[in-house]
Amino acid sequence: MRILLIGAAGRLGTAVEKTLADRGHEVVTVGRSTGRLRYDVADPEQVAALYGDPALYGGAGALDAVASAAGDVVYNPVADMAAGDYASSFRGKVLGQIELVRQGIAHVAERGSFTLITGVLGRDPIPTSSAAAMANGAVEGFVRAAAIDIAPQRINAVSPTVFTESLPHYGDFFPGVPPVGVMEVAQAYVRSIEGGQTGRVYELS
Amino acid sequence: MRILLIGAAGRLGTAVEKTLADRGHEVVTVGRSTGRLRYDVADPEQVAALYGDPALYGGAGALDAVASAAGDVVYNPVADMAAGDYASSFRGKVLGQIELVRQGIAHVAERGSFTLITGVLGRDPIPTSSAAAMANGAVEGFVRAAAIDIAPQRINAVSPTVFTESLPHYGDFFPGVPPVGVMEVAQAYVRSIEGGQTGRVYELS
Numbered sequence: 103m104r105i106l107l108i109g110a111a112g113r114l115g116t117a118v119e120k121t122l123a124d125r126g127h128e129v130v131t132v133g134r135s136t137g138r139l140r141y142d143v144a145d146p147e148q149v150a151a152l153y154g155d156p157a158l159y160g161g162a163g164a165l166d167a168v169a170s171a172a173g174d175v176v177y178n179p180v181a182d183m184a185a186g187d188y189a190s191s192f193r194g195k196v197l198g199q200i201e202l203v204r205q206g207i208a209h210v211a212e213r214g215s216f217t218l219i220t221g222v223l224g225r226d227p228i229p230t231s232s233a234a235a236m237a238n239g240a241v242e243g244f245v246r247a248a249a250i251d252i253a254p255q256r257i258n259a260v261s262p263t264v265f266t267e268s269l270p271h272y273g274d275f276f277p278g279v280p281p282v283g284v285m286e287v288a289q290a291y292v293r294s295i296e297g298g299q300t301g302r303v304y305e306l307s
Numbered sequence: 308m309r310i311l312l313i314g315a316a317g318r319l320g321t322a323v324e325k326t327l328a329d330r331g332h333e334v335v336t337v338g339r340s341t342g343r344l345r346y347d348v349a350d351p352e353q354v355a356a357l358y359g360d361p362a363l364y365g366g367a368g369a370l371d372a373v374a375s376a377a378g379d380v381v382y383n384p385v386a387d388m389a390a391g392d393y394a395s396s397f398r399g400k401v402l403g404q405i406e407l408v409r410q411g412i413a414h415v416a417e418r419g420s421f422t423l424i425t426g427v428l429g430r431d432p433i434p435t436s437s438a439a440a441m442a443n444g445a446v447e448g449f450v451r452a453a454a455i456d457i458a459p460q461r462i463n464a465v466s467p468t469v470f471t472e473s474l475p476h477y478g479d480f481f482p483g484v485p486p487v488g489v490m491e492v493a494q495a496y497v498r499s500i501e502g503g504q505t506g507r508v509y510e511l512s
Contacts, residue, residue, distance in 0.1 A: 144388060180456040181412050185351060190404050192397050196441065200393050203473040207386050208474065224444070227452030227506075235452035236445045239429070243444025247432030299434075 103127045105295065106158065108143055108202065109172025111136040114219070114284050118171050121288035122295070130158060133172075143198040144174070146205075153209050165183060165210050167295045169217040172201050175237050177230040190235035196240045203244075207252055215256040217294040218245060222263040222307050228275050242303050244291050249301030256300035260290040263307035282306045308332045310500065311363065311370050314349055314377025316341040317442040318472060319424070323376050326493035336365060338377075349379070349403040351410075370415050372500045375404050380442050382435040396438035401445045408449075412457060418503065420461040422499040423450060426482070427512050429469040431461050433480050437503050447508050454506030461505035465495040470511035487511045 105122055109115040110131035122129050131137035132152060141152040152158065158165070165176040173195030176187040199218045206216065221229040224238030239260065245259040264272055267283040273281075310327055314320040315336035327334050336342035337357060346357040357363065363370070378400030381392040402424045411421065428436040429443030437458065450464040469477055469485040478486075495509040 163466075180409055180453045185410055188402060188409075189397075192394075192401070196445070197393060198399070200437075200441070204385055204393075222453065224448040225451070227448075227455055229455050232405075232449050232452040232456060235448035236405070239446070239448025240397075240401070240441045240445035243429040243432075243440035243442070244437050246430070247428065247437040247440035248385045248433050250432055251437060257415055 103166035103295065104164075105167040105169060106131050106132060108128055108168075108170045109161065109219075113260075113265060114287060115171035117284040117288040118169060118291045121285065121292060122169075123294065125294075125296075141199045143170075143172075143202060144193050146197065146201045149201040149205050159208075165206075165214060167215045167217065168202055168206050168210060169291055169295065170202060171219050171291075173199065173219055173237065175234045177234065179230055180232050183233065188233055188236065191237050192240070195234075195237035196244075199241055200244055203248060203252070203257060207255065210253055210255055213254050213256070215258070215295055215300075217291055218254075218257070218259045220259045220261040222261060222279075222305075224261070225305075226307070228265075228278070229248065245303060246301050253300065254293075256298070258294040258299060259303045260294065260300070261286060261303050261305045261307075262287045262290075280307065308371035308500065309369075310334050310372040310374060311337060311339045313373075313375045314424075317376055318470060319467075319492060320376035322489040322493040323374060323496045326490065326497060327374075330497065330501075332500075343461035348375075348377075348407055349398050351402065351406045352412050354403065354406040358410055363414075370411075370419060372414060372420045372422065373407055373411050374496055374500065375407060376424050378404065378424055378442065378495075380439045382439065384435055385437050388438065391437055393441065396442050397445070400439075401449075403465065404446055405449055408453060408457070408462060412460065415460055418459050420462070420463070420500055420505075421457075422496055423462070423464045425466040426466045427466060427484075427510075429466070430510075431484070431512070433470075448510060451506050458505065461499075461503070463499040463504060463506070464508045465492060466501065466508050466510045466512075467492045467495075485512065
């Protein structure tokens, strides 16, 4: 398959790219400052430019899948959040991924798929995570509903807990929480892209 | 208790106001074009003006509870959504309610509460509901996480399915879905405001 992967430079994106490439897929990587194509999908106009980029198609026709492994949100206690922090978190993790779908419908194969990233904090929050939880809940609600509208195209979300590989940096924020390895999370992308399900949130925790 | 109620003019808000007043609470109603105070809480600056309004306190000190029964979102198939429809739905149902909390922390009693409105579409979507599902998921994620940060203040969400009283207008969109009466939904506000729980999503369906 020909797969557009956003956020391929991150810890998870790197694992997803390797996993998909090892399975014989052609992965076109996109990032703000790394990747084959350079776009910031948090900006809806750059999403339009991305889907309009001739390099994306290269004679191979429609995309078979769009996969996202990126999203930025603000971490702070509710009382310390600034006026714009929830709106910027919405743009950074919700709107960009929604625009990949809304604008991508016309560029993805009839039975192609979208796979978005959320995370454990929507269901199991930690202190300072209200914007992350808001964003994850938003994406998961969108995925469940959008699946109805876009069929036979499919859409799923991958919702991992803290990565085993991130424990040295973030482990203290997740006391007692079992971590998940990024290669296991990457398998959820395979499941979403190569499988037949839609409207699912694959929880890895 | 002294309770700020946003959206008191709607079908649900009317039931919530009556229920709370019948239980002896002082309810200060807020709406865009009706209610004792006139503010559009979808605008963060009007939320600030609301909390700064001397009429809100009237010598009675801090608020004991803030309850929201309002939120506007766009309904359309994903492919027919316009560029700004998800952002306007975010402002209309998510950001306004979050700002009621973020800005309200300083104006609500130490053990006071916030009660926000979501809805069934976040978990059981229907066609055209991707913005509604996004908004409901966002508010529910926020509520679960914010509960940690704002304690001992409390926060819960009320998430009803289609109202029995709305079946003549909306029943066709919810085939086979058992409705709930607005007076039963109003009891979830009582439970949130007078009870001791926090971080809960009261699902009425």
